[in-house]
Amino acid sequence: MLETLIVKKTKPKKLRSPVLVTGLPGIGLIGQVVGRYMVEELKAKKIANLVSPHFPHQVFMTKRGGIRIIKNSFYLFKGKKRDLVFLLGDIQAMSSPGQYEVSGKIIDYCKELRIKEVITVGGYSTGQMVEEKRLFGVATSDKLRKKFGKMGVIFGEAKGSIVGAAGLLPAIAKINGLDGSCIMGETHGSYIDTAAAKQIVVLLSKYLGVPVNLKRLNERAKESQKILKKVQEEVQNAMEQQEEATSRNVSYIR
């Protein structure tokens, strides 16, 4: 496996103005919570997995004695107006070249599915607790800024940079002739923020024309956090074992 690979389970045909919505780990876990919740509520179906040499070289043992490779996954929901493709995953690529490779492969797959619009979801860390959480956005076109702006997303106020797939995906989308935006929930940054996630679910539900019930969000957010924490611990353990092994002279002889 020399390159990031998208393993397709089915080849969906004739999607109606399909859009990609990503829910990858990041600030305040907002993207992941939003993505996972919508996939579960909408009962979206898995259509593909993404595996990559830029993910850690370890696999998880499942409760029933199976093997789970570290991966991202695509899910399809056939909506009334638009078809939605969600991208979920517990991890992002571990290096800059890896991040570019993975994002590029995702956009290639979008083009294959004739997706013309990419929405990433993230958090905008302010380091402060606020009561009224705002939604910030950046987008690759005036049209998107207008559409999201009308729904209350604030453009032009968030400052600085967006690290990882949440920023790279819309940027590489644009290079490939797709439109892209990143919707960020205002958040403290160091804990899981379900309030911000909820706001984004409401926004996307409206924007995408799909009804999403919010009542299970809090409990599911906890699950997301649990899963992510486990993944993090596993990866961390493996790294520590390897470091310890190195110090005991048994280094990369695993």
Add this chain to the structure above:
Amino acid sequence: MLETLIVKKTKPKKLRSPVLVTGLPGIGLIGQVVGRYMVEELKAKKIANLVSPHFPHQVFMTKRGGIRIIKNSFYLFKGKKRDLVFLLGDIQAMSSPGQYEVSGKIIDYCKELRIKEVITVGGYSTGQMVEEKRLFGVATSDKLRKKFGKMGVIFGEAKGSIVGAAGLLPAIAKINGLDGSCIMGETHGSYIDTAAAKQIVVLLSKYLGVPVNLKRLNERAKESQKILKKVQEEVQNAMEQQEEATSRNVSYIR
């Protein structure tokens, strides 16, 4: 050499339900001891070597003045029911992308040989000494879980993740339509565990339908350990020399 390379010595034809069994270095040296012992007892013949840019850039000097590149090797045993291909080696790739590349090349080779099943052998480190050692397993299909389960392998109890080829090989096997499992001997983790290795040899001997005499296992395990230790020391020395050179301003000018 831009990519991992499999150097074939012969092209075996028409293997009968061939299976790959790996014996690479890892926890408690179990995989390596099991693999090497079975290859020697069964007098399996070497059919290919694997060299990789992700192995250390050094070669070993042999006792008779030869050069041994760092490599993994494939051995073939023509069994009565099934043909067995073993993968042995003193080292695994040194980076995540390297691990994925090497595992991918191994599975490509399996497909070339029409291998449909991959079994990796490893250790499950508990940090404790136990009298009754258990065998844990993970597998990519119910069929395998059932088959190994009947022979006493415990599925669904081992927790956490498997680092390196022992985990990646069955996972990448699955992506390519092959079945895979990883059999782990319960072990303390910080010393060579011949008791656990013995149990796995007994299991595999039965599972694969080949008779393997156990009486030489203890002494051969010591040899395995000696070889691995030498490899580790050499690689470590080379790394230290390079570090020392760096500090003396002669850095990567080797």
Add this chain to the structure above:
Amino acid sequence: MLETLIVKKTKPKKLRSPVLVTGLPGIGLIGQVVGRYMVEELKAKKIANLVSPHFPHQVFMTKRGGIRIIKNSFYLFKGKKRDLVFLLGDIQAMSSPGQYEVSGKIIDYCKELRIKEVITVGGYSTGQMVEEKRLFGVATSDKLRKKFGKMGVIFGEAKGSIVGAAGLLPAIAKINGLDGSCIMGETHGSYIDTAAAKQIVVLLSKYLGVPVNLKRLNERAKESQKILKKVQEEVQNAMEQQEEATSRNVSYIR
């Protein structure tokens, strides 16, 4: 995105003895100030962007709510005698292999545009303050050394090595049959040097046969510095966040 990519906005045809002039960040910010100033004064038009997996994996949020990927850009000025292509950018590749890849792609693009000459602009750090700043040069041919020499550029006195694109571009140009030179302004090295930049603008303006008004240079240099500083801070912040995340066990899970 597996490789550095040049995204063309237009395909300029029949350029007249075109030359590439680079203005990338480096010692004393001289190259960047010179390049950006000439592009703005000459109102050169953007013809292509260069994006690379060897740039940091983050994007900038713009004031109007847009997304700016980290990139280098090519600008074309149709001169009376020669057509000039400028290369600007806030960053260079982050690793040696990345530097070679990016420089190679730039020279490939030069060949596509039938550019036969490459001029890079940099600073020659002396660690000293001098009143009379000299211009030093290196070049791949006697012809260039003669031409620049007549205009006061000193060849054969600068010692040591040139790091990054300022050195690699003319060197790789030569391998590909193009001529190349690097013009360096004598500078202290640790602050932005507009005096040195001014001298090089005067030189290039004469050498390339384009009139460039100098009066806005000082103020624009400040802008350049502001932009670069912002870029640096953003990249630095992202790196620190990632490091901090690593220490809090949330590592490459962004």
Add this chain to the structure above:
Amino acid sequence: MLETLIVKKTKPKKLRSPVLVTGLPGIGLIGQVVGRYMVEELKAKKIANLVSPHFPHQVFMTKRGGIRIIKNSFYLFKGKKRDLVFLLGDIQAMSSPGQYEVSGKIIDYCKELRIKEVITVGGYSTGQMVEEKRLFGVATSDKLRKKFGKMGVIFGEAKGSIVGAAGLLPAIAKINGLDGSCIMGETHGSYIDTAAAKQIVVLLSKYLGVPVNLKRLNERAKESQKILKKVQEEVQNAMEQQEEATSRNVSYIR
């Protein structure tokens, strides 16, 4: 430039049993001194350069105002019996994958020139001063061991591993059907060893059937050392500047 590149100046035809002899930097500078001395004494002609993304991303300024990219070079000497190709260079690749890539490209070039034998020259560091210096060897075939053995080279006594091109080249040669050997002069290891170099020149001169006068070797060895030292300092300086820049927040913005 995505890969190591061999830039050919001429395409030598019909070489007579050609052999590659390498003189790259390494222990005691022995290889480099031997190679450079033989090239100069035999007045071998440069036939190709090798540049690589795995070399440092910097160029040297020459005394006459030229640009020298970091490279290795091939030289051809048309002998009476055999044609000799020498490989010289101030540096080796900076990573394991880089070392494998460069060595692989060198062997590809050997095959193009129909070279069937590769001889690398290195030092065998004992950490001790000895009066009678021995020559140790490793080789890929009995034939070579016999031939060199008759001339006093000792096989089977040197222990451990050979790091870098001196070891990888004969090993990768063998994989490609070429013969290879590494001749090592016994040396203390931490200073330049012209006595050991002299012995190897005498050996190779006899083995290859070319007369080489030894009288200038001492003085030329000093030159070699001077050149290498300069290269090392430059690379080191560049690395330190980059590190310092990193600590001042201007990091990879060169």
